[in-house]
Amino acid sequence: MTALLDIAGLVTEFRTENGPLTAVKGVDLSIAKGETVALVGESGSGKSVTSLSVMRLIPERVGRIAAGQIMFTGADGTRRDLAQLDQDEMSRIRGRDIAMIFQEPMTSLNPSYRIGAQVAEAARLHRAIGRRAAWDLAVEALAQVEIPDPVARARAFPHELSGGMRQRVMIAMALVCDPVLLIADEPTTALDSTVQLQILALLKRLQAERGMGILFITHNLGVVAEIADTVAVMYGGRIVEAAPRDTIFTAPAHPYTRGLLASLPRVDHAARAAGVVDRLVAIPGSMVDPRHPPPGCDFGPRCAHVTDACRAAVPGLQEVGPGHQTRCLRWSEL
């Protein structure tokens, strides 16, 4: 498979009054055509910043990409480094080659315009078509995302739709120009769990039909199990473990990944028999403060297995198995 997106050594900084704050500290990530990569982590781990960096949606006033490459192969086959493009060139790629959906469907649509017009706008920005044709295309896109009665719904305003319906509109808007890469930043987090499953099923179906790559950002491992091919776990601005989905769940190598898995609520029979129902295991401590990162491994202060070697320097990526890497020095002993 050809790689659609190759992120190498991405460093993203925010401007603050006390100097730059590094939110992403050298991320490497690759997405192939038709592949779904889940980027997992807590709030503040840098996963959203990574996705916004790819889209170049961080305003210059707020922050910048300080280093790294974001090689992207567009629908026409040209391979370019998104980190080097100016906003004008980016605006031609956004919405056409790469589309994005967001966490808050309630606030991500403009309250003043009909949803059909907002979807049609996305089409007209990248295609030389008239209003009429764009509207028809929008209605078709709304039908694609399984919105009932799309002809009438196209004339609705966002406040007349439920959260799940609005997220469907966002997906229709994102996919109306047939992008090769979809970035989904916690698209199901704000939704009811039944609606979550519907949206995930919809994304899977659309991906199977179109063969687009998906970068799926989430903190929900249940969602990861549902949708991901490959998983990258982020902590403190770095990817601490990357592996195929099944490997992450069956053989996690990094203590943080294991902590995340242990903190999942379990309601299956095995758990009940073992008497662990109702008891959630939490990872002690709290997320690393980006202003004062600890020396060496970012997870060190919260890790039960930390040694002096861990504190000496940030551990490099260690090969665990095929397609499986971790940033833990002691993965083999644990």
Place this chain on the structure above:
Amino acid sequence: MSLTFLIKRLAGAIPLLLGISLILFAIIHLAPGGPTDVYADNPSVSPEALQQIITRFGLDKPVPEQYLLWLKAMVTGDWGLSIRTGRGVLGEILARLGPTLQLGGMAMGISLIVALPLGTYCAARRGSRLDTALTFLSFAGISLPVFWSALLLQLVFSVWLGILPSAGMKSIGDGSLIDRLQHLAMPVTVLSLATIASWSRYIRSGMVDVLAQDYIRTAYAKGRREWGVVIAHALRNAMIPAVTVIAIDFVTIISGAVITETVFAWPGIGRLFVESMNGRDYPMLMGLMMMGSFGVVMANIIADIIYAALDPRIRHG
């Protein structure tokens, strides 16, 4: 926005205006002095003549009765006679309304044309050097007393440079468009400066709020360029809070830019108000203030209509 909503709003304005008229009437009559004071000090006006004036204008009747009489006449379109000039109140007001509308309308138009792009630009480039400079100038503009900037302009352009007339609406014996525009230039500038400063601040802050919204990020994500996002997605939503301020300011200026009109001897509503106040001209004052109140109430209704036009959530809510 339905017709029933509009009718309801208009019907709701009637008790409001009645209440306002009652309060205005009471306040005017509570103020010390009366319309006959001007004559009382004049030795050539005999007590009998004075009594005659009082009887003729009904000033000897109890105040509540005076109010009811005034109300009845007002509703039927008879705004009474000015005690000061003896002419009809409505005619006097209408004669002064023209110049005020000319001055106020022009100032409002210019203010909107300048403040809208200014506020928008500052919000889109917030924190830039130009934004900081314009913010400073806005506050200077808001803080500057109108009478001072008016006198300063007169000093510079009329006294020192001698290129603009210092007062009035037109030169005697002239009245061409150029002449009228020359007379308009300074009062319009003075009025506009203050409104541009305050409106651009409102538009800027509304815009800054809107630009931080999630749907702005969505607009970028679908490939809109910066100014496309600002104009197509942000401006409409950002205008909603500014509409109230603009509507009310509009009325304030239409109902008489008192200071500006006084300094530039502009024959408008503002000066009429000051003159009537000094003469305790009850019918004229009531007419002017009722017109102002009516304007404020109407401006609010118009602002509501504009809200509904801008925001579908209000339209359907």
